Amino acid sequence: MDGYLITVLSNIGMISFVALSAYILLLSGQISFGQQAYFGIGAYTAGIATVMWQWPLAGALVLGALVASAAAGLVGLATLRLSGIYFAMATLAFAEIMRIAAELLVYRREIGGIETGPDGIDGFRDIRYFFANDVSPLQTCLIVYVLLGMVVAALFMAERTRAGRMLRQVGEDPLLAEVHGIDVMRVRMAAALVAGAVAGLGGGLYAHLMTYVEPKSFDIMLGVHALAYGLIGGLGTALGPLLGVLIDIGLLESTRIFRGYRMIVFGGLVAVLLIVRPRGLLDENAVGRIRHYLRRRGHAGD
Amino acid sequence: MLEIDDLTVRFDGIEALRRLTLVVPPGARIGVIGPNGSGKTTLFNAISGLVAIAGGTIRLNGRAISHLAPHQIAASGVARTFQSVRLFQRLSVVDNVLPAVGTTRDARQAALAALDAVGLAARRDTLAGDLSFYDQRRLEIARAIAQRPRLLLADEPTAGLSQSECDHVIELIGNAFGAETAILLIEHKIAAVEALCPRSMLLSEGRLIVDAATSDMRRDPRLANVYFGTQLPL
Amino acid sequence: MTAVDLAQNTLDGLMVGASYALLAVGFTLIFGVMRRLNLAYGPTIMAGVYLGTAAFISLGAPTLVVLVVVIIGAALVGLYVERLCFRPFGEGARAASMVASFALWMQLEEAATHLLPQHMNPFPPLLATQPLEIGPLLLRADHLVMLAATLLIAGAVTYLLARTKLGLAIRAVIDQPRAAAIVGIHVERVMMLTFVLASAIGGVAGFLIAATDGQVTHMIGMWATTKGLVAMMLGGLGSVKGAIAGGLLLGILEAHAQWFLGPQVRDMVAWGLLFVLLAFWPGGLMGAKALDRTMAVGRRV
Numbered sequence: 001m002d003g004y005l006i007t008v009l010s011n012i013g014m015i016s017f018v019a020l021s022a023y024i025l026l027l028s029g030q031i032s033f034g035q036q037a038y039f040g041i042g043a044y045t046a047g048i049a050t051v052m053w054q055w056p057l058a059g060a061l062v063l064g065a066l067v068a069s070a071a072a073g074l075v076g077l078a079t080l081r082l083s084g085i086y087f088a089m090a091t092l093a094f095a096e097i098m099r100i101a102a103e104l105l106v107y108r109r110e111i112g113g114i115e116t117g118p119d120g121i122d123g124f125r126d127i128r129y130f131f132a133n134d135v136s137p138l139q140t141c142l143i144v145y146v147l148l149g150m151v152v153a154a155l156f157m158a159e160r161t162r163a164g165r166m167l168r169q170v171g172e173d174p175l176l177a178e179v180h181g182i183d184v185m186r187v188r189m190a191a192a193l194v195a196g197a198v199a200g201l202g203g204g205l206y207a208h209l210m211t212y213v214e215p216k217s218f219d220i221m222l223g224v225h226a227l228a229y230g231l232i233g234g235l236g237t238a239l240g241p242l243l244g245v246l247i248d249i250g251l252l253e254s255t256r257i258f259r260g261y262r263m264i265v266f267g268g269l270v271a272v273l274l275i276v277r278p279r280g281l282l283d284e285n286a287v288g289r290i291r292h293y294l295r296r297r298g299h300a301g302d
Numbered sequence: 303m304l305e306i307d308d309l310t311v312r313f314d315g316i317e318a319l320r321r322l323t324l325v326v327p328p329g330a331r332i333g334v335i336g337p338n339g340s341g342k343t344t345l346f347n348a349i350s351g352l353v354a355i356a357g358g359t360i361r362l363n364g365r366a367i368s369h370l371a372p373h374q375i376a377a378s379g380v381a382r383t384f385q386s387v388r389l390f391q392r393l394s395v396v397d398n399v400l401p402a403v404g405t406t407r408d409a410r411q412a413a414l415a416a417l418d419a420v421g422l423a424a425r426r427d428t429l430a431g432d433l434s435f436y437d438q439r440r441l442e443i444a445r446a447i448a449q450r451p452r453l454l455l456a457d458e459p460t461a462g463l464s465q466s467e468c469d470h471v472i473e474l475i476g477n478a479f480g481a482e483t484a485i486l487l488i489e490h491k492i493a494a495v496e497a498l499c500p501r502s503m504l505l506s507e508g509r510l511i512v513d514a515a516t517s518d519m520r521r522d523p524r525l526a527n528v529y530f531g532t533q534l535p536l
Numbered sequence: 537m538t539a540v541d542l543a544q545n546t547l548d549g550l551m552v553g554a555s556y557a558l559l560a561v562g563f564t565l566i567f568g569v570m571r572r573l574n575l576a577y578g579p580t581i582m583a584g585v586y587l588g589t590a591a592f593i594s595l596g597a598p599t600l601v602v603l604v605v606v607i608i609g610a611a612l613v614g615l616y617v618e619r620l621c622f623r624p625f626g627e628g629a630r631a632a633s634m635v636a637s638f639a640l641w642m643q644l645e646e647a648a649t650h651l652l653p654q655h656m657n658p659f660p661p662l663l664a665t666q667p668l669e670i671g672p673l674l675l676r677a678d679h680l681v682m683l684a685a686t687l688l689i690a691g692a693v694t695y696l697l698a699r700t701k702l703g704l705a706i707r708a709v710i711d712q713p714r715a716a717a718i719v720g721i722h723v724e725r726v727m728m729l730t731f732v733l734a735s736a737i738g739g740v741a742g743f744l745i746a747a748t749d750g751q752v753t754h755m756i757g758m759w760a761t762t763k764g765l766v767a768m769m770l771g772g773l774g775s776v777k778g779a780i781a782g783g784l785l786l787g788i789l790e791a792h793a794q795w796f797l798g799p800q801v802r803d804m805v806a807w808g809l810l811f812v813l814l815a816f817w818p819g820g821l822m823g824a825k826a827l828d829r830t831m832a833v834g835r836r837v
């Protein structure tokens with residue numbers, strides 16, 4: 001495979017994590033403008049772990065996901081009872097605080113004779129784990145997709161459990177869910193924790209694939225894009241956000257068809273698409289019909 | 303089983319319920335009637351924990367529930383339906399019924415049984431929002447059945463239905479719940495109340511003014527007075 | 537640190553806050569009638585300002601003409617945003633509306649960079665006079681104009697809302713769109729007019745900001761969206777007065793934070809204040825019970 005294609009595929013995979021993160025919260029009925037914060041926290045944490053503390057990659061990625069999840073839990077305590085624009089703005093406020101904190105974060109140490117570590121607004125360079133361990137771009141791409149596949153599979157399975165249904169019930173009508181015996185706050189908290197971990201994991205991969213991160217990569221643009229992917233691709237299944245990422249990065253950005261006019265075309269297309277399908281291409285109706293079709297064809301699938 | 307003592311609910315200075323006292327024994331079926339604004343739905347909202355109460359207590363099986371969260375009240379055995387049908391519109395029929403209580407396999411069985419009881423089992427994979435209004439009403443009842451409540455709060459379950467649909471829904475509610483399940487039924491159609499509830503109570507301006515056998519209620523002059531008259535005979 | 541510094545900071549903050557206040561007024565109007573977030577508000581303003589800049593650069597248009605171009609440009613682009621992102625959606629599709637407005641944000645920004653590819657472009661200054669000296673304090677004349685314009689517009693909007701037929705219709709739609717329709721108000725038209733009005737106000741804000749800076753960069757779209765949003769939320773999301781107060785508060789806060797803590801921490805302080813307000817005192821609304829706000833709706837079931 002040629003290098004450019006691998007890079008594009010890797011990018012699609014990494015951004016999918018933050019799109020899935022926003023999607024999980026969308027299912028719980030909350031619009032977050034701040035999932036980029038957990039992506040960033042995961043990126044910085046995992047990067048620091050491999051570079052400064054010489055951790056192995058797996059441990060660093062897990063740590064990044066855990067720290068991001070914990071941060072999401074703390075933010076959740078303060079914000080989950082908010083709804084609508086209040087929640088959206090509170091999450092954005094947190095993400096901006098984190099981004100600026102990263103601009104102020106200087107943590108430099110000499111590792112192997114070279115000074116390294118996060119350097120404020122200049123970001124965190126030389127996260128060279130893959131390079132140092134002779135992992136080829138193709139292999140890193142595979143790592144991204146194996147992990148993404150695991151997350152998507154877990155979400156697929158969760159959709160079929162009580163927890164997954166409760167999540168959608170809460171998102172549909174929190175009051176009805178509550179009267180129905182569901183602890184809405186607990187479900188939302190669980191969603192926030194999982195969403196934080198998924199974003200954090202993606203962030204850890206991002207840091208190692210890009211080999212450098214900087215605070216401005218985690219600004220509101222990333223957060224709103226993440227939200228948009230779910231709504232473009234569809235909220236009926238975890239494949240929806242992935243489809244959204246694929247359309248934007250895979251089809252438009254990378255093929256360079258509309259070079260220089262990409263957003264003019266894409267922006268208009270998205271607006272028109274949402275008019276026709278306000279819950280995305282793979283919305284609940286479409287997913288229901290696909291499942292029905294698959295069942296009739298005798299394939300497995302529910 | 304349900305004991306309400308001296309319950310008062312206020313909205314912005316208006317007393318929606320005034321010092322209401324009521325005892326509902328297990329298995330009782332009680333009609334709740336009264337003109338719009340008399341406090342019927344507020345009573346249901348207070349029991350299910352959706353509005354804050356200003357005074358008094360609500361007990362379920364001896365336990366005070368007035369300060370529990372709505373989901374805790376639901377878990378202790380209170381189910382309800384809404385006057386304007388309230389469903390998870392974008393979830394399938396069966397997902398609407400799968401209760402939050404119970405384990406997965408049992409819950410699925412119970413859900414399917416409940417759908418069967420209301421005649422919607424064949425449509426289990428349809429999205430709730432795609433059902434006809436009548437089917438949506440029945441789905442709401444199936445949801446309540448699956449919850450196996452000790453107390454059902456049915457808020458005008460026949461509103462918007464034709465006469466025959468209305469009869470069927472009342473029959474459903476009468477048969478689908480166990481003898482131990484108490485039912486409070488808000489209704490404007492006295493015939494529906496008569497068919498289901500031996501006892502009924504009349505609310506007016508937030509007060510409970512008559513609590514009597516339904517057969518006597520129809521003849522009670524206060525009923526006509528509350529609905530049509532100008533003065534309250536109190 | 538002296539009393540003079542404090543006073544000067546407060547004064548500077550007040551002036552910058554005036555522009556925030558205007559942005560917040562526009563946001564509040566749109567959010568009031570639509571109950572949805574218009575992320576393309578800043579880029580709408582950017583489009584107007586860029587059209588004005590282009591007229592200035594290529595045709596040498598005088599300041600007043602530039603002002604008119606900016607206002608009309610912003611109003612027309614606002615109309616376009618309303619048509620594509622808000623009118624086709626019901627209130628039920630809040631997220632779709634918002635994401636559509638984000639898509640147009642991207643679109644407008646790219647279109648603007650095609651119009652003026654340079655990062656920084658000259659903009660006709662408002663008043664190129666020396667700053668006024670009031671005792672030890674310095675006061676820029678153009679800042680004074682900005683503050684005056686803000687108060688004037690705020691007054692006009694308040695008058696419009698309180699005293700005119702359109703204002704009554706707007707208030708009715710804000711309160712209860714369905715009831716407004718039943719009493720014969722053309723809700724869609726009221727929404728459209730409010731949207732265009734808010735965009736025009738945004739145009740004035742954009743003009744004043746660019747004119748006092750004497751230049752405009754492609755950051756102005758994002759800047760206007762975020763500052764306007766923060767000011768609106770600080771003001772409590774609901775009244776013109778609140779929006780003005782929120783804008784001025786944000787301006788003053790930022791001026792002091794910048795002076796004492798530097799520009800990065802300045803932004804952090806503003807976001808931090810917003811976060812704390814939302815988390816612990818959301819709009820001064822009820823906050824005791826978890827689902828209070830949802831339940832307020834539940835009362836009407």
